[in-house]
Amino acid sequence: MRRHLHMTGAAEAPLRAALSALRTRLDVPVSFPAEVLAEAESAVRSPRLPDHDATGIPFFTIDPPTSLDLDQAMHLARREGGGFRVHYAIADVAAFVTPGGALDAEARRRVQTLYFPDEKVPLHPPQLSEGAASLLPGQSAPALLWRIDLDAEGRAVTADVRRALVRSRAKLDYAGAQRRIDDGTAEEPLALLGDIGRLREALEIERGGISLNVPEQEIVEREGTYVLEYRAPLPADAWNAQISLLTGMAAADLMIEAGTGVLRTLPTAPDGAVARLHRSAKALHIEWPHHVSYAELVRSLDPHDARHAAFLQECTTLLRGAGYTAFRDGQLPTPLVHAAVADEYTHCTAPLRRLVDRYAGELCLAAVAGQSPPEWVTAALDALPKEMAEGSRRANTVERECLDLVEAALLRERVGEVFDAVVVDVKEHEPDVGTVVLEEPAVVARIEADGGELPLGERLRVRLTQADPGTSRVLFAPA
Template sequence: MDFPSDQDLIAYVERENAERKTPVDRRDIARAFGIKGPARTELRATLRRLEDEGKLALDGKKTKKPGQLPPVTVLSIEKMDSQGDLVCKLTKDDSDAEVILFSSEAAKQKPPLGVGDRFLGKLHQDKGRVRATVIKALGKPAGRMLGVFRSTRSGGFVEPVSRKTKTSFEIAKSDTGGAEDGDLVWAEPKTQRGYGPRRGRVAEVIGSVDEQKNLSLIAVAEQDIPVEFPRKVIAESEALDLEASKHHKDLTALPLVTIDPASARDHDDAVHAEELEDGGFRLTVAIADVSYFVRPGTALDREAEKRGNSTYLPDRVIPMLPERLSNDLCSLREGEVRLALCCEIEIGAKGGKKKHRFFRAKIKNHQNLAYEKAQAIEDGAMEGPETVRTLFKAYRALVIARERRQPLDLDMPERVIETDKNGNVTGVSRKERMDAHRLIEEFMVLANVCAAETLQEHDREAIYRVHDAPDLERLDTLKEYLEGLGYSLPKAEDVASKNLNSVLQRAREREEMDIIAMSILRSQSQAVYDTKNIGHFGLSLKHYAHFTSPIRRYADLTVHRGIVRALGLGPGAERDEDSLRLQTVAEKISQTERASIQAERDTAARMLASYLEEQTGAVFPARVSGITRVGLFVSLDETGADGFIPARTLGWERFEHDEKRNAMVSEHSGAAYTLGMPVKVRLLEVTPVQGGLLFEMITKAGEPEEKNAKPARAPRAKKKPPLRAEKKKPVSRHEKAKIAASRSKNKKRRTDEEAEDTRERRAAKQAAEKKAAKERENEKRRGKPSGPRSDRREGDRSRRSGDGDAPAKFERRPRKGAAGKASARRAPARKGPAPRRGPPKGTR
């Protein structure tokens, strides 16, 4: 068969690619035209020529017409257009063609496809544009990374913002996606063969990294927290109105008030207290009736479940529900009628709960109070409604009940990062805790208990807030650490919250609250959501569920639906299929809660690092907040910023991590850096994008817990009796073993040194005697007297007078030209170091 013409090759490629799922390759072409042997070389050359002329495109061994899209390929979703459809690009092709994935097609997948996802799709020509249908969802690409784009001549590269990611991507000009130098971008890897730098492409541009307001976006993107609401969710929320049902009783005359932070925009709880004749109180806790508006199975419900909770960052809030609900219909605004699910509770004069009931109602918030204003009214510093003083009376009764059950009392001031209108940090303040804060907390805890008990009484499956008892091994470690500081705890299996409270109370008296509270917090297990009720260790409660914040927590919304279903309170109740998947929901929202907490911590770290960048080189007071094998973590007293000090920089001594003591201990002196120890540190390096602070330790390590005995070679002194008996601090088995090993090692070293010293002196003396004897024998044979003159003739330059028993050191300096004679008379070379002068080491 003759070699095919250019037109034949092009026609074959077009025809085959239109019918096949993958482009034809050279092997297909050779088989179709019967090309064998040496003619294959000519085929390769022809295909390359056609590519250079722009008539064909080669993809490795595969061939296609330029601009021709494969019928089936992997696509990446880049963005959403104005119609809500998804714009995609080919991941394994250099084509800039945009492919449309209709939102209805994306919604067929479970979960629905979104920006950043990849899928295997089939391409179709549709009215002048290319659309795709999904064959298989592939999820987000492995190795997708948030980073900072750095521009170069050839395109650029992306540096990761996460301290956990060490790899960067090299970006070609065609893959920059419009990113400019210093932009925050999402980058993903490209398929490549062989070795060399990892190649990638910019999938999404977020904004400039130099702006502090974008630092929170880094944390949000890292934790995959959705920011924008889908159009359908917004449309559902805008269609809602404030129309009460027949199940909402009119309670607008009850003078309910809200007590919240001054900056709060979403008010989801209002309270009221009425004093009873027997000295007890009737409490009303009214919570926004979110379940009435967010019905199960709607787009609003699916989005709320996906988010799990609102995320509160120093410079922004990412709500669980759209603003139409969170700041309007469900927010208990002052002077406006709103719908609520109410819990009415009767308590005795000493705070014990007598009974409770739930009902739906129309309410009115008669006054919105900030915590500071409510406290001022109670203290008499400001005029206010009498209901506020009644609330505080009821609170004092609840405090009596609280003291009886002894919940864990970690009541510490909170640090707040303050920002200006542009999102830049202006400082850090400490918000002191007031009784107004504790009042609302006690009311909310009591309502949560009532919700859990109601669901259990009606045998409803529910999501509880559970907190398991601390791990016994952690408690053993905590016990040893506290005993070293002069505190005491019972055995791990007998520890209850009241024991930990005793330690905390003593720590307050000794002004060591920060240290001790930090240690106790680290020993606790994490509170989670679960359908299996195991109680709440920290609150010392057997039944506890979140009920009071349905605007910002999905767990509370599920509890509302359960109560509505159990008590028959109307629309918005839990469905049968909802109760069957509550455990799955509990696990999911536990994860979203952790993601939000991590985003808050990471944002605070980055903002504080950016704030402190101009103070590099300054010295700060701090406390040791964490100890690991590789170094110390410290927390600055003023701002609470956390940083790291590598162990290798702590000084000339080598430090070792003692896990039992939770300390970094010097192997030489036994001095240690312990958890909570106050120190002075110098700021060396700041990396705002990673939120990293690198410090240098200025404070020397503290004295060891027990000083070792004096060395054995030192003269012993009589011990003076102490003026008063002192209680020795307990020494751990680890310390005893270290001391014994050190003493044994020192004793062996001294013994070896003395033995070596003795051998050297004996060898030197024997060599000198042997040399002197040989000299006398030689002089006797020659018949010449021994003395200074003969010594000089034989090469001794010492000018010394004396007999033939000269020390060996004078015999080892031969004269030039007399090497042969001198070497015959030189004393044998000694092995090891030269003998020491004076008495042996260890006898001085």
Template sequence: MLHRPVSLHAPRGSVAADVISQGIDALLEEYREQVPLEFLAEVLAEAERAASRAGTSAGAGAGSTDSGQTDIDRSDRTDIPFVTLDPESSTDLDQAMHLERTDTGYRVLYAIADVPLFVELGSALDAEARRRGATVYLPDRRIPLHPEVLSEGVASLLPEQDTPAFVWTFELDAAGIVTSVDLERATVRSVAKLDYDTVQQQLDAGQGHPTMQLLQEIGDLRLQQEAERGGASLNVPEQEVEAEGDHVRLTWRDLNAIEEANAQISLMTGMAAAQLMIDGGAGILRTMPPAEPQAIARFRRQTQVLGTPWEENVAYGDFLRSLDWRDAAHLALLNQATSLFRGASYVAFTRPEELPEDPAQAAIAAPYAHATAPLRRLVDRFVLLVCHAHARGQSPDPALLAALEKIPEAMRSTATKAGELERRAIELVETAALEAWVGEEFDASVIERREASEGKNGNGGAPTRVEVQLIDPPVTAWVPMDAEAGQVVRVRLGSVDPRKGKAHFVPAGPAGADAAGTPGTAGATTAQSC
């Protein structure tokens, strides 16, 4: 199953929060050799020196040595009232925007933090970023890609601060189709730090910041463009963990409409970046192959047994957009749909002939690149530099081109290590939250059935078991019982072990107690987020 971020809203001092904190401390100690926790002294010193140069470097026409450049033509865009839109607690702000209505449609100015100005190729900061790959988000903390003096300070697009940025300018027609793209390096000044929940409340009340009103309008048009090109999005809510006395409770957090609109601007930018690099003959793309026919056939069968058939004449993206996660069967299908979104990778190329035969990202249904989160993701820094050179009609610096081929492997290897840590941390939080539910019974929809298997070398095999989807609490689990996919069954949470991240569900009722046996023999796997 696909694990998604869990937000922890449990005060320090509550029993569950302390268990979670201690458990994550132990995990971090276990992963110390695989996931860097502290920055080396030389990295921190270099970050401080880079930050101290910010006052002059951010100014129009300031020089820099990133990627071998000795002078940057930097525009002054501080007169544009950019705003940021993020979760309320965020301080590492990668993007700011300003939207305008024009005679022919819309103009989108999208500022992205100019991290290359602070992190020079070949520097200690560069080496450390390649070792980390991306910011690691854990339920109660994060491990940043860059020292905080940069990522939450001078390089972040904080309000009322002159900050260097790459500024994309998009002209859109009345249907939301991009008609022209430009990219420059500039100094910008955000005038407001907006958050998703407040903005959505204001928009729902018929009010709100003018840029946010336009963002929703443009986002709706871009969603229509996504549907028309055959793109697909998984509209699955996030999990949150909220305090309930000395325990914590798993809940759903539905994404606000403005968050989807915001994501469409980032998506539009990534598509534009990919096309710039394809046309220029060098860059790094984010790719994903089309789903395998057998995976599609399997998913179609699942839609039938769960009572919501995916008709042959309905596009995949349209089918996903028709599902409502509040329906248990629909949520199960959204969970299973992740099996079609596999094989994502990065492809670097320095000559046109190195481009993959099909450069598209299948879920997006277009070529795509990561270009909007350089404070939190390594690859974006390189994509922005390459795109800026192409946009200026220049060849990327040779040192930059030489570095490109190493970035996909850096992203892959670091993501593997960090992903395992994040998964185990989430399992720990989920099982800590589930502890208050031990002994409770729940209705659940059967997603999949597996026959009993025989053991090898005299060892016992696995019993017949089914994977079930629960709505509240929001988890999936394997249960030792027999039922057909699509059935609604009754299950009981038999036991949990928060420190090991394990939860065991069994059939409800007297038969369930017999099936549970001793811990570990039931065959149920760890509960997982959806």
């Protein structure tokens, strides 16, 4: 639901114009300065290539069909004697970006890629992020090559990372990967994604970790017009995420052992927050026995069910305290763990799209080599958490405003129509004001009952009373 909004066709002109105006209003840096582009072109011509050649490993990537900024490629195999070997290649952005240069300064300003429905505003110029630095199929590229050995239960036994030249053989999308795994036509490296993914999910349950399968909203072109639909994640989405989580946990362990690093942390949710979710579950008629843990309940939900999807969205409130914490000289932070991962964890697998990952990668390389991190890394370490927090706030603002704008734009001709919805939230001191989730189209919006009390968790027929793209405002009332 409230996640990145994807557009599957060319949007109509008014919507594109409104999104362009939104970028201007939010002061989003769409174009790159000339000196940044010039430095990028120079880096493409002469990257710092590693000595180790791993192009013989037949890597593959799994990403949305139109993605070109491919951060990760993997190869999965069985180990002699049992267990598995995960080779996970991460784009080596540092092979192209000179510390203190124009590219570096611009990345520090942008912090992360911003996603709009019609286009993205990249962290790095496209000739890098979608070109020379991307792990595109058939292209040799520098990477940070992780090798993580797992036992037969999927537990990490050893992990190391080194610079290497890699070459992806295939670019897969989630639906295609899922289809091959399900019908048995996947070759072993892809088929093992399901085996390892399920083992890692079982270990996540064992340690008390949580992964939320929150549906995404998509703009879909249909019969000459555009509609909003929900897309529930596939199992392959979750299995792919487990490989990234595995690497982020291994990276955190390396940095903690070395005494210097940057972690992604999340405090344990306060008791009041979980109690609030119990009330939401009751209101949405979701059975939550007292002996069932929060993690168990979340895994039992079906994101295709409107009530379950609404509750999963409510669960994201427990993740709002996530942030980045830097440490050095063995002075470990508190909290040390990420409560949703239920382990030490860091972001290190998306350096094309997120600034902190480039630094985490360098810290891990230094830890494995038993060396001090590069000076440019340690000099930036203390400022990184604040920079990433500001970037995250900007990304959240973009996401929220895009959703509001698109919903208003696609509903503007339907004012007065009646829709089926579920009331998913009611203000505590204003019981006539709340939030509804429409079953069709995929809209989450405000509802005002004009003095009447809204039935939290109940299905309701609602009438669209306002849809104004100019103010990005959508409003419903009980029909």
